[in-house]
Amino acid sequence: MAIRKLSYREAINEALAQEMERDPSVIVMGEDNAGGAGAPGEDDAWGGVLGVTKGLYDKFPGRVLDTPITESAFVGAAVGAATRGLRPVAELMFIDFAGVCLDQIMNQAAKFRYMFGGKAVTPVVIRTMYGAGLRAAAQHSQAFYPVFTHLPGLKVVLPSSPYEAKGLLIQSIRDNDPVIFCEHKAMYDVTGDVPEESYTIPFGEANVVREGDDVTIVALGRMVSFAQQAAEELESSGVSAEVIDPRTVSPLDLDTILESVQNTGRLVVVDEASPRCNLATDISAQVVSEAFGDLKAPIKMVSPPHVPVPFAEPLEDLYIPSVQDIVNAAKTVTEWSK
Amino acid sequence: MTQTLSSLGADAPDASVLNETQLLDVYRTMRSIRAFEDRVHDEFATGDIPGFVHLYAGEEASATGVCAHLDPDRDTIASTHRGHGHCIAKGVDIKPMMAEIFGKSTGSCRGKGGSMHIADLSKGMLGANGIVGGGPPLICGTALAAKIKGDGGVGVAFFGDGASNQGTTLEAMNLASVWNLPAIFVAENNGYAEATSSTWSVAADNIADRAAGFGMPGVIVDGFDFFAVYEAAGEAIKRARQGGGPTLLEVKFTRYYGHFEGDQQKYRGPNEVANIKESQDCLKRFRARVVETGRLTDAQLDQVDAQVATLIDEAVAEAKAAPVPSPEDLLTDVYVKY
Numbered sequence: 001m002a003i004r005k006l007s008y009r010e011a012i013n014e015a016l017a018q019e020m021e022r023d024p025s026v027i028v029m030g031e032d033n034a035g036g037a038g039a040p041g042e043d044d045a046w047g048g049v050l051g052v053t054k055g056l057y058d059k060f061p062g063r064v065l066d067t068p069i070t071e072s073a074f075v076g077a078a079v080g081a082a083t084r085g086l087r088p089v090a091e092l093m094f095i096d097f098a099g100v101c102l103d104q105i106m107n108q109a110a111k112f113r114y115m116f117g118g119k120a121v122t123p124v125v126i127r128t129m130y131g132a133g134l135r136a137a138a139q140h141s142q143a144f145y146p147v148f149t150h151l152p153g154l155k156v157v158l159p160s161s162p163y164e165a166k167g168l169l170i171q172s173i174r175d176n177d178p179v180i181f182c183e184h185k186a187m188y189d190v191t192g193d194v195p196e197e198s199y200t201i202p203f204g205e206a207n208v209v210r211e212g213d214d215v216t217i218v219a220l221g222r223m224v225s226f227a228q229q230a231a232e233e234l235e236s237s238g239v240s241a242e243v244i245d246p247r248t249v250s251p252l253d254l255d256t257i258l259e260s261v262q263n264t265g266r267l268v269v270v271d272e273a274s275p276r277c278n279l280a281t282d283i284s285a286q287v288v289s290e291a292f293g294d295l296k297a298p299i300k301m302v303s304p305p306h307v308p309v310p311f312a313e314p315l316e317d318l319y320i321p322s323v324q325d326i327v328n329a330a331k332t333v334t335e336w337s338k
Numbered sequence: 339m340t341q342t343l344s345s346l347g348a349d350a351p352d353a354s355v356l357n358e359t360q361l362l363d364v365y366r367t368m369r370s371i372r373a374f375e376d377r378v379h380d381e382f383a384t385g386d387i388p389g390f391v392h393l394y395a396g397e398e399a400s401a402t403g404v405c406a407h408l409d410p411d412r413d414t415i416a417s418t419h420r421g422h423g424h425c426i427a428k429g430v431d432i433k434p435m436m437a438e439i440f441g442k443s444t445g446s447c448r449g450k451g452g453s454m455h456i457a458d459l460s461k462g463m464l465g466a467n468g469i470v471g472g473g474p475p476l477i478c479g480t481a482l483a484a485k486i487k488g489d490g491g492v493g494v495a496f497f498g499d500g501a502s503n504q505g506t507t508l509e510a511m512n513l514a515s516v517w518n519l520p521a522i523f524v525a526e527n528n529g530y531a532e533a534t535s536s537t538w539s540v541a542a543d544n545i546a547d548r549a550a551g552f553g554m555p556g557v558i559v560d561g562f563d564f565f566a567v568y569e570a571a572g573e574a575i576k577r578a579r580q581g582g583g584p585t586l587l588e589v590k591f592t593r594y595y596g597h598f599e600g601d602q603q604k605y606r607g608p609n610e611v612a613n614i615k616e617s618q619d620c621l622k623r624f625r626a627r628v629v630e631t632g633r634l635t636d637a638q639l640d641q642v643d644a645q646v647a648t649l650i651d652e653a654v655a656e657a658k659a660a661p662v663p664s665p666e667d668l669l670t671d672v673y674v675k676y
Binding site for chain 2: 027062063065067068070072073074075076077078079080081082083084085086088103104107108111112113114115116117118119120121152153155175176177
């Protein structure tokens with residue numbers, strides 16, 4: 001079947017459309033997901049704040065619901081509806097808004113299966129935007145996924161390209177557990193090859209984006225393309241970097257990372273999330289624990305500083321881990337000696 | 339606008355609406371709840387029950403009067419930390435409930451939930467809930483599912499006077515109105531949220547007064563009178579089934595025991611509970627009503643009492659004899675596949 005260029009946004013839209021076509025139990029809900037209920041000219045006026053759900057309202061009448069600004073209620077509704085045979089895809093517009101609906105995610109959705117003795121199935125997907133780069137400042141730019149990763153019972157997905165976005169979202173919708181699907185807001189216009197047909201990408205299977213022998217660079221979400229750029233630059237300095245995209249941080253494919261570290265002996269982890277208790281710390285600790293003997297140098301974690309995301313452009317640019325930061329980290333570990 | 343039962347055109351709730359079988363059935367439910375809770379009170383005092391329990395004794399008419407209108411397959415309820423009564427009224431089996439409270443593997447949740455998380459999704463019982471206000475958003479979801487399926491099902495959110503102030507509850511009421519959901523919100527006002535009185539914590543004169551603010555009817559109901567609850571709930575549920583949207587019922591009564599077992603209840607007036615038990619008790623009032631009107635005899639009711647007592651004895655004996663979960667059970671049922 002055909003492969004063509006789609007944007008990250010279009011890939012997500014296509015995943016939703018194909019799944020809604022295939023499975024009538026899939027519904028979509030969120031703020032302005034249709035257009036703006038009750039407003040003149042409402043029908044599909046927006047299709048989501050950045051246009052991701054555009055066109056779905058017309059294609060699937062009654063299955064794309066606008067909500068008031070009431071995250072606790074509609075995220076909770078998505079969770080409740082999931083226990084009754086629907087497969088809701090609720091949009092938490094900005095991951096930063098998790099604060100106003102966290103209970104429904106952490107204490108309800110995440111825990112039903114376990115605390116009800118294996119008798120609940122809660123196939124809800126919460127799509128959400130994360131990340132810095134759009135000058136949206138402190139309350140609209142966080143990479144809050146470590147907090148979801150921390151919760152047993154949730155699955156956390158970080159698509160790094162349009163191809164990943166479509167396959168992982170289709171997988172998320174078909175998965176029978178609650179999934180937090182984290183879309184980087186600065187990636188919506190990024191284009192890439194995306195097959196026309198419906199396909200899935202399994203959870204817990206990392207992608208080795210680029211092979212190399214001198215250093216392993218694990219990167220998440222938008223950082224994957226930064227790591228790829230860093231690898232190109234390292235190549236020209238004679239350093240061969242292996243870039244790994246875990247795709248899902250819960251479940252995490254540690255084996256692929258360990259296998260790579262066994263070969264390279266050096267690890268850099270690039271994580272846009274705030275440095276305390278982020279995925280870089282989690283992955284690093286697990287690797288040290290399992291593969292201390294394979295390491296030839298300390299692990300380098302490339303993350304922002306421990307500060308809220310600033311607004312002013314030069315400050316935000318300093319905040320976000322850069323290609324140069326990754327190159328420097330890789331050089332540090334490859335040049336390290338006792 | 340807040341209504342009382344009489345303004346709905348029902349002067350005295352009518353005992354003739356239920357037939358003899360149904361009257362015995364609802365009596366059995368209320369007696370089962372009372373006997374269950376009284377027994378758990380006794381057993382807890384021996385130290386055999388782990389954790390916390392929150393007992394529903396005194397409130398039987400509410401759960402029973404509402405759930406008497408509900409079907410196991412298409413109707414759902416969400417509950418509170420004080421959930422045993424809702425469970426029994428919705429048809430959750432008593433023996434597994436008791437085993438769950440004792441933390442045994444034969445429990446409703448295989449011993450992994452405990453008193454505050456007893457659930458039976460197969461009977462539309464979404465679980466007792468340890469989070470105040472955790473239930474109402476879930477019911478927006480189950481009601482949404484029923485509406486989409488078109489099966490006439492309804493969702494009932496039971497919550498307390500404490501939860502009536504929680505943002506999630508208020509959001510859920512608004513969303514239920516905006517989406518015109520078949521949802522019934524039952525505020526069980528027993529006068530206390532833990533040790534704090536509802537007259538202090540609820541800014542309005544009545545919880546039901548808030549209904550108008552959320553675009554739905556609000557009805558105050560005498561919670562010691564089974565027939566009053568049955569009638570008001572019937573009206574609200576019928577309205578919901580017919581697409582008339584949500585209703586807020588405020589059931590006013592009291593709980594006989596403390597917030598939790600072990601609560602010394604120093605915040606209550608002297609003889610407060612004893613006086614209410616004497617003059618208002620729902621089981622006594624039910625009996626007086628059906629016997630005086632010649633619908634049932636004392637003998638018939640006594641027989642139910644005896645049968646229930648036997649059932650509770652068996653439930654406790656079996657729960658005590660049952661095994662605890664095995665170490666392997668610690669790790670199971672976090673996700674659907676493992």
